[in-house]
Amino acid sequence: MTRVRTVLGDIPAEELGVCDAHDHLFLRSPRLPGQELDDLAAARSELAAFRAAGGAAVAQWTPHGMGRRAGDLPELSRATGVRIVCATGLHQAAHYDPGVLDRLRGGRLAELFVSELTEGIGTTGVRAGLIKVAGGFHGLDAHARRTMAAAAEAHHATGAPIAVHLELGTGALDVLDLLCGESGVPAERVILGHLNRSPDPVTHREAAASGCWLAFDGPSRAHHATDWRMPEAVRALAEAGFGDRLLLGGDTVTAGARSVDGGPGMPYLLRRVRQRLVQAVGADLVDRVLTEHPGRAFGTDWS
Template sequence: MSRVRTVLGDLPPEELGVCDAHDHLFLSSPQLAGQELDDTGAARAELAAFRAAGGAAVVQWTPHGMGRRAADLPELSRTTGVRLVCATGLHQAAHYAPELLDRLRGRLAGLFVSELTDGIGTSGVRAGLIKVAGGFHALDAHARWTMTAAAEAHHATGAPIAVHLELGTGALDVLDLLCGELGVPGDRVILGHLNRFPDPVVQREAAGSGCWLAFDGPSRAHHATDWRLPQAVRDLADAGFGDRLLLGGDTVVAGARSVDGGPGMPYLLRRVRPRLEAALGAELVRRVLTEHPGRAFAVDWK
């Protein structure tokens, strides 16, 4: 029977509730020096604000080696009442010291499998998804390495693979590799940041593979986000792909948290939800926020 693997254990997908399908409570990278998400108190307050707005679950896409602080997640989930899903995986090479990547050569798939089944370090927290990343309109050697390892870990566990698309590009190349060459079923792939490169032809072709289309990172004026989102998702729904949609906040720097003066996680429910309800109807938006994440992240764990 399929279950969503949260930091407090596996649960039926219908119990996930209103879900931010892509966000971060903790994240650090040399690319974001001085803007790290590393404050447990702020993470707790942000979850409480999301809960007060009607949220029930958050999927943290922070992968291995980027300060995901897995050991802190169970207590945060218990104290706020928000269900949390943690990731394994590996981001683009620029986010890591070269020596760390060298240590992972030849053992990356095994690391992913271990974090999905045995737990992350000594935390006891098991990951519920694998996060990897493409490049700008292309897949470099690092992306192919990490995606090949992710596919191997998927075949061993059934875990879904969530993909950061750089500025929303490269979706079809990712699907050619994961679903074509590496044999991952389309419905086990989640493409993130499609709103940042709003090509309706690419979005419909990607949806035709059966994958999940994540529209995440609203409130960012430098991306084609909020103002194009209603039309993009309505067009996909009209084309028969309304059942492939996910929504997320993707808070990646401290100043973006609502408790630090930014839009944060509550923005997804406070501003994005009513705008989409006006365009799509309340029932489809309800399914996008509740039923779809349950299906996307549920696994018949092997």
Template sequence: MTHVRTVLGDIRPGELGVCDAHDHLFLRTPHLPALDDVSAARAELAAFRAAGGAALVQWTPYGMGRHAADLGALSRTTGVRIVCATGLHQATHYDPEVLARLRGGRLAGLFVSELTEGIAGTGVRAGLIKVAGGFHGLDAHARWTMTAAAEAHHATGAPVAVHLEQGTGALDVLDLLCGELGVPGERVVLGHLNRFPDPVVHRRAAESGCWLAFDGPSRAHHATDWRMPEAVRALADAGFADRLLLGGDTVTPAARSVDGGPGMPYLLRRVRQRLAEEVGAELVERILAEHPGRAFGVDWKS
């Protein structure tokens, strides 16, 4: 049986509903102001729910302030289903002592434990593994984390979601994960493809069977955002309409709608309508309400 693993338990893919397939309620890194306020996260979820949202996939991995202990209550209070991540981001987001400790153990074992037993005694189980590539390549840290992610995938069936730095390195990631490490393409989600709108790379990535996530709209420093509808249409025209995902990727307090930014509701309030003009409302609704259940739904092995 295929299920999406939410913070309140496993559900059938069709129960997920309209889903923001890549976002953050909480995030802590040396490089950005922290998303660390539970009441603000609750308000943002409520705003997303009011806009028609039903589910959210939080890609915040291990060691970056996931607030796993708060996610269940937030889901119950707002009525928004939440999928939580395990995994590891780029090395720059962690203290060297944390990485040294992790390198002294078995990283895949940590991922498997958080997917099957729960995160730090909270009882909340992760529903995906989040890792990250580098700018136009993969360094030793990325290869280490992706190798552990592949091992954890083979042990559990969990999907592997990948932060592509500025949208680059997609084919290197697929060569490693799907080629060398044997992860099926349909179990890989590539994020931030809107940041590097190369149609040839997009098509070649789609040919692997992976999921292509267009996330983080309305960023002030992303000059390529206006090309996102065109990129989605090109993939749909090439026969890859069934491999697409959409997300908001809120990463700072100022980006939340409740703090004056576009926030999670922007995905449904503006992006949905703009994409509908490009590819039709029917496909956009499938991308929002059907595709996330398929991308994150797993026949869990444990």
């Protein structure tokens, strides 16, 4: 049976419910000093607001070493009634202190990822349900290639989906060449994030034709200039026959972006983005993108 691995255990994929397929409850990075997502009470309030808007599940893409606070996620899930999927994996090298990267490079990344997927993260007992990795701007550096190769190895050992940060929405085809072409990961096990940040319809269609998942996330303060293009991009993919490959997320990465701190936050995905997309592609497809698709994208048989 296809199941989604949440922080409270595995559930049937069809029970996931309305899902924010790409977001963050906790996140710390040297690139975002003073903007950390590290407030437990605020995270609880944000999840409660998302639940009140009709949300049922959130996939947190915060990977290893970036303050994901895995040990706090089960109680947050129980307190709010929102299912949470946690990530293993690594982001770009720039998001880590050099000492952290040196330590990680001293071991086998694939073994770390597999351990966090199957045994648990540290002493928390919380098992990750996805592998997060990241590309670069229109290319893949040595760090990206190493982490993606490890992610592919971990996928082959567990069946876990691989979620990819595309820098400014670029490099999608390079990522697919590496993960699916060189490393043999089935395209339907790959989720490409931030496609709205580079609204190139040709690349979108080529990526979708591979069978991978295309995640459109926002609104994003840093990339607001392309947010308004998202309905157009989603409609173009649906009209080209790729409506069944789409995911939606909020991607809240700073404290000021939370709804409880004055930003749009997680509820905005359901409060405004949903309605705007209904105008573009109809309520039936949007409902499937928010409910059926995440279960398929994050679900696996967990070998």
